[in-house]
Amino acid sequence: MDTHSPTSSQKSKVTLTNWVRLSNAPLLLSRASAVQWNDYVFVLASDGRALFYHSKHNIWSMLPKSPYTSANLAPALTLYKGRILTTSVNGEMSTFDSQLCQWTVVKDLNLFEGSGPRIIASDNNILYSVVDFKTQVQQEYEQIRRSDNFRQVSYKHTECTVFSYDPSSKWEKICEIGSSPLKSAAVVGGTLFVHAGQDMFKLTQPVQPEVAANPKLEINTILPSAQTTTELNFGMQALAVSHTGINAHNIPRNLPPQGQLQSATACASPTYAGxxxxxxxxxxFSFGGRDKDNQPTSDVLRYNPDTDTWESAGYMRSARYNVAVAIVQDTIIDVIVLGGSFGSSEHIMTERAVESDSKTTPIRPPWNNMTSIVEKCTVN
Incomplete structure (x- = not known):
């Protein structure tokens, strides 16, 4: 029997075991993203098609397509200050207007720096963009048979870069992660976790105070640099604290020089690819993935920051990878997992010879590994 006192993370362990199947999505969602919006789950597929799922009534609705598509990564999607946001690989940001039922460019949120896959996330009204910068390598070939010149464009991974945004500072580069390609990211309790290449990194920035004037207090009851309500709003979290008297020991002093990049800490990578x-x-948490034999798994794993390890936290009903996950929170919390893929013909399907009139051609068997399965788990 363990006689040690439980840590904070051990006290709040969540296990996801009571999974149930819901109605399938009307689309195959091999790569998709999802966020909660009011009573709906907003789902964005890699080809730009968008859906609303009404979780209480189990009803799907088709929406206008996004102006952007994604190739090797789930579409960039987040909810920021009540707005559904997505972005292109070039950094143009758009929002879905539910009243007009259309997409609109949000020019003040554009981040035209570099080009490559992106993940956007928000936490405590701070918006983050993780960009997998790529160097464009152009090679020109001549098509001899038709005497036409064509250009083949390829990209070389460089590194993932983290930007943060708020209305006062706009976009600011806060960290460079020397690993690529970008795979997944999430913000947990003010810490940004980024899975890139074979590694996972976490980034927690220090906070700095911002003075908020309060005319009800006498000027000699507080320090010149602090007020009754002090908003700590820098980098990864915004936190409000209230004091009737604040001294110098209450104010963080270990702030980095403005513009200095922060360091990300390497931590245990998710167990499964995808x-x-x-x-x-x-x-x-991590949901699904592919094991060492490239077979899909139904495992749900929980990250333990005390031991820097991944622990079993349950099993979905269906084994798959590259799923979309959304949280629907009302009086209870429902975890909804959508789509993904069952397997990959690249890894497990073998070519077979097909004879035609003139020659024998090796082809892969026609097989669609994408799924539209939707599952739900209620958090107690």
């Missing part, structure tokens, strides 16, 4: 990171009740 797993999806998501935060539930201040805990980081």
């Amino acid at each position: 797993s999806t990171l998501h935060a539930i009740k201040e805990t980081l």
